[in-house]
Amino acid sequence: MKVGIIGAGYAGVSAALEAAKSGAEVHLFSEESVLPYYRPRIIAAAFGQIRSEEVYMHPAGWYKDNNIELNLNSKVEAIEQEGKSFSVISNGIKFLFDSIVVCTGAKPIIPGFAANHLNDSRITPLWTLDNAMEISSKIENVKTIAVIGGGLIGLETALRAAEKGLRVTVIEKAHRLLERNFSLKGSETIKRLLHIKEINVITEATVKSILPKPDYLEIITGNETFKAELCILSVGCVSNDQFKISPDIEKEYGFFVDGFLESSVPAFFAAGDCANLKNTSRQFSVLRALSQGKTAGINAANLNKKTKFEPGHISLDLKYKDFEIHSIGHVHHENLKNKTTSILEEENTSYRAILNDGEIVYGIEMVGSAREFNHYRKLLK
Ligand SMILES: Cc1cc2nc3c(=O)[nH]c(=O)nc-3n(C[C@H](O)[C@H](O)[C@H](O)COP(=O)(O)OP(=O)(O)OC[C@H]3O[C@@H](n4cnc5c(N)ncnc54)[C@H](O)[C@@H]3O)c2cc1C
Missing domain, CATH: 3.30.390 (Enolase-like; domain 1)
Structure with a gap:
């Protein structure tokens, strides 16, 4: 059994390990040039609070020791069904597999006001280790930072920046923080805790534009203008499901999968942030990616004896x-x-x-x- 796994985040690495344990020949494709890493740790790496080596999941030798062929710098451009097999095209080379697990995760939303400024490295999402390294190369020379978006990632970014001694402003569009997950009283308490850390939280403020100046950025909302030397975009993410697949796989905000994490095409599975499991609530999370990756990896290696994924509550x-x-x-x-x-x-x-x-x-x-x-x-x- 030959299994191709696309994307080497939490879901991809756990799928690869399980498929290899089941005796399959496993190829794991990563578009990134670095070893697979713990994505949540990149915030600490950006602020120099851990060494970059501490973000890696496993040393390079671990993949070989576990019979996983890891292909770095290998973005998958297309997947096609050829009879009972799938061909995967990466760097112009064609690989053939009996089953596929897509684990391409999610990508950050770049709001319209920032789209024209992405060549200005002071305006950036914090999503990849590359982003984190770019931020960390600047952080010692910066005193002010704006975080656009007061979700979980934005708040951790703000807390770590404040710990580093930076003056931090969080700009949030909603009328209160984390309104989907906390009641009004909960949100107000969160805001007070951030205030104690000297983090300036502005709610009900929509950023309209950013004006880059030589020494700082002007971040303009409907009512106010904020100055910051660095601006982190943290306004959410969408499933990364945009690459050429034939035949078409049913997808909407991610690849639709059933209880076995199998898509509308047999032997084609999806797991983690890129998977949309029918009739369950979406939550982009490490634990869900790990558990889905595990089930999808087992199923991709055992097409005749599939295991059901049990979605639990995710906090x-x-x-x-x-x-x-x-x-x-x-x-x-x-x-x-x-x-x-x-x-x-x-x-x-x-x-x-x-x-x-x-x-x-x-x-x-x-x-x-x-x-x-x-x-x-x-x-x-
Ligand atoms: C800064 C940050 C902090 C976070 N903190 C938390 C937290 O505290 N707790 C929590 O539960 N969740 C957290 N999350 C969310 C969590 O990291 C994700 O839910 C989790 O990483 C999803 O795992 P995944 O394997 O589905 O996708 P990912 O980890 O995103 O991995 C997908 C991989 O696929 C690769 N890829 C994409 N397309 C291709 C292609 N065509 N070819 C080859 N490779 C490709 C990508 O480069 C990426 O490496 C955080 C996310 C971020 C960005």
Whole structure:
């Protein structure tokens, strides 16, 4: 059995390991020039808080030791079905496989106001190790930074920049932070915690344009202009499903897959951020990518004995030093009638609450402390 795995992030590496353990001949393609790395750690790498070697998942020899043929600098340009096999074209070379696992992840959204400035390295997403290295090469000479987008990645970027002694402004379009995952009280507590770290959070502010000046950038919203030497774009991401595949695979915001992570084309699987598992909520997360990669890898190597993927609850967590926030399930009443919010703790710098109906818990939000999180998680419906 010959399995081709496209993309060497969490999903790709875990798929490769499982397929190889099942005895398949495994080729893992990565468009990047560096060894596969832990993507969340690149924020620390950008601010010089870990060494770049600490971001790699495994040393180079690990792949060979585990019977994985790792092809770096190998962007896959096209996949075509040829009878019962698939041909994969990378760097002009054609490879033939019995099954495919696509693990191409997601890519950052570049907002319109930034699209014309991407050759200015002061305006950048923080998505790849290359981005992180570029930022880290500048960071010692910078005193002010703007983070556009107050999601989880934006907030960790802001916290690490503040720790580094930079003056940080987070500009968020929504009327409050992380509104999908936290109630109003939760969001307000998060904002207070950031304020204590001297992070300036501006909500309900839409960036309209950026004016690059020789020594700084002018970031212009409807009402205000902010000056910063560096601007990190953190406004979300979309599944990376844009390459030539024939026949067409059904896709919309990612490749559609069934409970076995198989697409509309038999023996063609997808896992991680690029996969859209029907009837489940989307959440781009390491744990989901790892578990989907594992199942897809097993299935790609055992086409006659497939294993079902069991989607579990995925929590949204950010812990950096004494700042921590956690959320899982539903935290808004509007979605679940007749449920009550039980407040476990409400202080200036902490807020813990569950949305419940007696013994059954529908959602948990915790800001400033994770006390009893695991206890309530076990009661989650
Ligand atoms: C800065 C940052 C911080 C994050 N922090 C957290 C966190 O704290 N917790 C959490 O759960 N999640 C976090 N995430 C999200 C998490 O990293 C992703 O959900 C996870 O990496 C998804 O894994 P994946 O394998 O699906 O995709 P990825 O890790 O994105 O890997 C996909 C790989 O495929 C490669 N690729 C794409 N197209 C091709 C092609 N045509 N040919 C060859 N290779 C290709 C890409 O270059 C990439 O290396 C963070 C993300 C970022 C960017």
